[in-house]
Amino acid sequence: MVSAHTKNLACAYKWLAYISTPKVQAQQATNYGETPVNTKACPIMNKLAKGSCSQYHADAPLQYFKQISFWKTPLADCGNGKKNCMDYPKWQQAWTQLKG
Numbered sequence: 001m002v003s004a005h006t007k008n009l010a011c012a013y014k015w016l017a018y019i020s021t022p023k024v025q026a027q028q029a030t031n032y033g034e035t036p037v038n039t040k041a042c043p044i045m046n047k048l049a050k051g052s053c054s055q056y057h058a059d060a061p062l063q064y065f066k067q068i069s070f071w072k073t074p075l076a077d078c079g080n081g082k083k084n085c086m087d088y089p090k091w092q093q094a095w096t097q098l099k100g
Contacts, residue, residue, distance in 0.1 A: 029056055 002012045018024060023038035025083070026044035035056045042053040053059045076087040086094070 029058065 002009065002016070012044075019028075020038055022036075022038050022040035023044055025038040025041035026048060028034065029036040029041060029045055030052050031046045033056065035058050036042075039058065042058050045052045045056070045058060049086050057064060074086050074088045074091040076083055076085055078085040
């Protein structure tokens with residue numbers, strides 16, 4: 001949405017402000033089965049789908065979130081000066097072979 005090539009920066013920021021609201025975060029969380037970023041979405045989530053806030057860990061303590069490792073696209077550059085890590089196309093192929 002926001003990049004060096006964004007044609008309408010004001011529009012992009014308005015969209016980000018809208019998508020971050022508790023109501024929209026709750027709708028997104030319950031529709032897609034994901035944890036909202038906005039913690040104020042919990043009461044709305046539970047109105048939309050009873051128990052969904054706990055189901056998606058939206059009410060979990062901060063310690064829970066500190067133990068999560070987020071996805072990072074596989075790159076050939078390991079980030080440690082070596083170039084022997086698996087890039088995304090190779091990772092995709094290996095994953096497909098594994099999951100069949």
